[in-house]
Amino acid sequence: MAEAFESVYRVLGKDFSNAGRVSTSIKDTLKRLGVSPAVVRRVAIVSYEAEMNLVMYAIGGKMSLSVSRDAVTLNVDDGGPGIPDISLAMQEGYSTATAEMREMGFGAGMGLPNIKKNADEFNISSEVGRGTRLFIRVVQTQVS
Amino acid sequence: MKSITLAEVRDVLGAEVLNGDDLSIKATAVGSADLLSDVLATSKSGTLLLTGLVSMQVIRTAIVADLCGVVFVRGKKPGKEILSLARESKIPVLATPLKMFEASGRLYVAISEGP
Numbered sequence: 001m002a003e004a005f006e007s008v009y010r011v012l013g014k015d016f017s018n019a020g021r022v023s024t025s026i027k028d029t030l031k032r033l034g035v036s037p038a039v040v041r042r043v044a045i046v047s048y049e050a051e052m053n054l055v056m057y058a059i060g061g062k063m064s065l066s067v068s069r070d071a072v073t074l075n076v077d078d079g080g081p082g083i084p085d086i087s088l089a090m091q092e093g094y095s096t097a098t099a100e101m102r103e104m105g106f107g108a109g110m111g112l113p114n115i116k117k118n119a120d121e122f123n124i125s126s127e128v129g130r131g132t133r134l135f136i137r138v139v140q141t142q143v144s
Numbered sequence: 145m146k147s148i149t150l151a152e153v154r155d156v157l158g159a160e161v162l163n164g165d166d167l168s169i170k171a172t173a174v175g176s177a178d179l180l181s182d183v184l185a186t187s188k189s190g191t192l193l194l195t196g197l198v199s200m201q202v203i204r205t206a207i208v209a210d211l212c213g214v215v216f217v218r219g220k221k222p223g224k225e226i227l228s229l230a231r232e233s234k235i236p237v238l239a240t241p242l243k244m245f246e247a248s249g250r251l252y253v254a255i256s257e258g259p
Contacts, residue, residue: 016200016201017200017225018200019200019201019204020200020201020205020207020208021204023204023208024204024208027208037189037210041189041208041209041210044207044208044209045184045208045209048204048205048208049181049184052201103199104180104197104199105178105180105181105183105195105197105199105201105202105205106180106181106201108181110179110181110184110185111181113185114184114185117185
């Protein structure tokens with residue numbers, strides 16, 4: 001059983017060489033807390049996609065990690081441009097990425113769908129000109 | 145399909161080992177991709193990634209998705225910064241002069257028809 005833990009991480013926008021650093025650190029933390037490898041992997045993937053979005057689109061933001069007895073929760077907040085049509089952004093393959101983002105292996109319209117796929121609970125809200133918020137919860141099931 | 149060790153991968157691809165001391169590590173699966181979101185979406189833990197994309201994000205993807213190693217194809221060599229992240233994170237890195245198609249094909253044959 002993992003111990004309880006909370007932490008907030010700041011992500012800088014356009015800082016491509018460090019993009020992903022927060023997620024690898026979140027992964028180390030979850031491992032250290034004794035979270036099961038399958039849950040660690042799912043949270044790390046969710047976190048990495050969200051972090052790349054913050055770096056690529058949002059000019060940075062904040063990721064808050066919370067670990068409780070039964071779940072890992074990630075809240076992602078940015079003050080970026082916002083998403084005008086969320087249902088479109090949730091479609092696999094829909095992307096507004098630049099060539100630079102695609103050259104890094106991201107920006108193919110897979111990020112948000114990937115996040116949703118790996119989450120047990122997922123919520124997204126966005127306001128154009130104000131920013132985007134994600135709520136992700138991954139349940140720690142006990143393997144018997 | 146049988147699993148394949150990194151030492152066998154090195155031999156099959158005529159690859160150079162740029163990072164990794166333990167080549168007895170077994171790849172549970174092999175995948176070829178330049179799109180890291182696809183790797184994050186479809187790979188299983190223990191997968192060996194073949195890619196023509198050279199960036200810090202390749203190594204971070206390997207860390208995040210529990211990949212067993214990375215092979216850079218088409219003679220691409222990662223820079224110092226990328227290799228030092230790989231060393232720090234204990235991600236084995238190989239480089240082969242082969243193109244993605246041939247490298248993938250050779251590994252497919254090795255895994256399917258191996259002893």
